[in-house]
Amino acid sequence: MKRRNTPTKEAVLSVITKAGQAMSQDAIEGEISIDINRATIYRVLNRFCEDGVLHKVIAEDGKQYFALCDGCDETHQMHQHFHFKCTVCETLECLPNEVNFSIPNGYHVENVNCVLTGVCKKCS
Amino acid sequence: MKRRNTPTKEAVLSVITKAGQAMSQDAIEGEISIDINRATIYRVLNRFCEDGVLHKVIAEDGKQYFALCDGCDETHQMHQHFHFKCTVCETLECLPNEVNFSIPNGYHVENVNCVLTGVCKKCS
DNA sequence: ATAATATTGCAATGTTGTTGCAATAAATTA
DNA sequence: TAATTTATTGCAACAACATTGCAATATTAT
Ligand SMILES: [Mn+2]
Ligand SMILES: [Mn+2]
Ligand SMILES: [Zn+2]
Ligand SMILES: [Zn+2]
Numbered sequence: 001m002k003r004r005n006t007p008t009k010e011a012v013l014s015v016i017t018k019a020g021q022a023m024s025q026d027a028i029e030g031e032i033s034i035d036i037n038r039a040t041i042y043r044v045l046n047r048f049c050e051d052g053v054l055h056k057v058i059a060e061d062g063k064q065y066f067a068l069c070d071g072c073d074e075t076h077q078m079h080q081h082f083h084f085k086c087t088v089c090e091t092l093e094c095l096p097n098e099v100n101f102s103i104p105n106g107y108h109v110e111n112v113n114c115v116l117t118g119v120c121k122k123c124s
Numbered sequence: 125m126k127r128r129n130t131p132t133k134e135a136v137l138s139v140i141t142k143a144g145q146a147m148s149q150d151a152i153e154g155e156i157s158i159d160i161n162r163a164t165i166y167r168v169l170n171r172f173c174e175d176g177v178l179h180k181v182i183a184e185d186g187k188q189y190f191a192l193c194d195g196c197d198e199t200h201q202m203h204q205h206f207h208f209k210c211t212v213c214e215t216l217e218c219l220p221n222e223v224n225f226s227i228p229n230g231y232h233v234e235n236v237n238c239v240l241t242g243v244c245k246k247c248s
Numbered sequence: 249a250t251a252a253t254a255t256t257g258c259a260a261t262g263t264t265g266t267t268g269c270a271a272t273a274a275a276t277t278a
Numbered sequence: 279t280a281a282t283t284t285a286t287t288g289c290a291a292c293a294a295c296a297t298t299g300c301a302a303t304a305t306t307a308t
Contacts (some may be wrong), residue, residue: 003287004274025264037288042265044286056228060237062186062295063264071204082225087234097225104219106245110211113184114223114238121230128305149295161257166296168255186264187295226275 012044022067022092059085060117065092080112085121146191146216179203184241189216204236210244
């Protein structure tokens, strides 16, 4: 399953990179110049997640947001940082703050999803 | 909008209380003895949330889980604790661990949704 | 008992995300 | 360059979860 380079992949990654924040599928489709099918966008995004290019965040609206990874690869995924979702401008951004937790014995944590919701700096 | 007591409300709250953990709509419908409409269950649950009886958690599957509140009322809602969702038994529980975070100046946090996903003690 | 209105059931609708399959296009090989 | 392989895409259908409008019902107050 070797990856291939396509205009679609480049366009999707370009939009997310320019935005500088996490984006949902519909936001990406809205910002992208070329016309790409909804299902294709999801498949591209999920493949990027598998490859450690993006990571997925579930916000309080239950939607998936995709953000650029910083220092991840297929094996090492460190996404233990907080995210902030603004209820006004609807954007979701990665915060630098690390998530610290300690869980009871016997529990195995495989994934962390921490989202703070409120009003961002720009919208205050 | 004064609340009224109904068998439906009592049944829903009873199921969640007995379970001792957060539950989704379909889990509640599965455990409940009487037959209650799906939409009604959601309305009952959301009203409980408004009244500070329950709180809502969004898990990594994007689904809503409802858990008993401990020390909440309509005005003071302190749900800044972690939650753990087991991928094996599919249960979601409130952890005692408090969520500590500090955010950049100008940001206003109104809600916290922190879910750790993995394998719980029982399923390990 | 009557009146007011909160609650419910039902069906329809909305939203988000996934999947099967045939067509297309990127990468490899000859 | 031309042929081959197969990853990628578009389309349509499907699935899961949640919400909404409206008429019927049940609870509470008078
Ligand atoms: Mn992030
Ligand atoms: Mn909780
Ligand atoms: Zn904002
Ligand atoms: Zn478990």
